[in-house]
Amino acid sequence: MSAALPVCLGPDVALSRLYRDHFDELRHYLARKLDCPEAGRDAAQDVFLRLLVRPPAAPIHNPRGFLFRTARNFAIDLLRAGNARPLLVPIEDYEDTLLDPASDPARIAEARQRLHALASVIETLPPKCRGVFFLHRFEGLTQDEIAGRVGISAKMVEKHLARAMLHLRRQWTH
Template sequence: MSDAASSDLLALVQVHYQDLLRLLTRRLGCASLAADVVQDLCVRLRELGGDASAAIANPRAYLFRMAGNLATDHQRRARAIQRHLSPDPVPDALACDRPAADDVLHQRQRLLALRAAIDALPPRCREVFLLHRFTGLSHPEIARRLGISVSMVEKHVQRAMAQCRDHLRRLDG
């Protein structure tokens, strides 16, 4: 292709600039990327200069084909970069079921706060609460075992629960 043919193609880019831009915008989904590809097309046409030996039978078709090929190249490069930046997700077989370290730390802090709340209870209240929550005894069973009324068991459990809830609320801020 002679320099004259190259400059004729550049002039043809100017004539069909809007058509090229519309085509490439549809294909790439972005007007600024389409404008970049048209700019790349102009650079390539200048680089060709007199190096190409075959005569172009249909310059407009050649231009649009070249623009389409440049768009395809751009999409391939973008996918390659995306693959490099976004590694494949970890397969389920390799995923760890263990909780995150910060979750473990937070739960340990909550457990320590509960222990402190239980330790701060009066002895009888603490005993009732532990029998109820950790031994699984019913209120009447606790009342019989400790020789107190069911109503008193309920009050001790309510007091212990309120104290635990208050300690956790202070911890959670």
């Protein structure tokens, strides 16, 4: 589709055609980005809803590129907000199990095993990426605080965190 989309997409032929031509490809793209097929399908629908509700202000000359850029930004928003599939069971859940004297010994053993497995996966991250992840997740520092402490840009901190999250999503097995 080489023709520019009209200024107002609305529920017209252009958006319908974009949906028909690219929905499956977009769904697969978002499923990979979010590491979850169900989230990919839901996110793809939300991207089209976003275009319907908030159409672009100017004609779009590369509709597919615009669609995928919108999808990429939407996936980043989901991951930042934590609304995609949760990365890991919160570590606090394991700590509660380990510290509760009434915990079942089998649950304690399982919690220890999972924490050890998580530590092993974190250790496989590149050193800078691992350090940024540790400061954010375990020290509770903001991205700006990490940037100042480590001496890198906030954008680079964001990239390290995204890389760490993606790596952990791919490596972590429940």
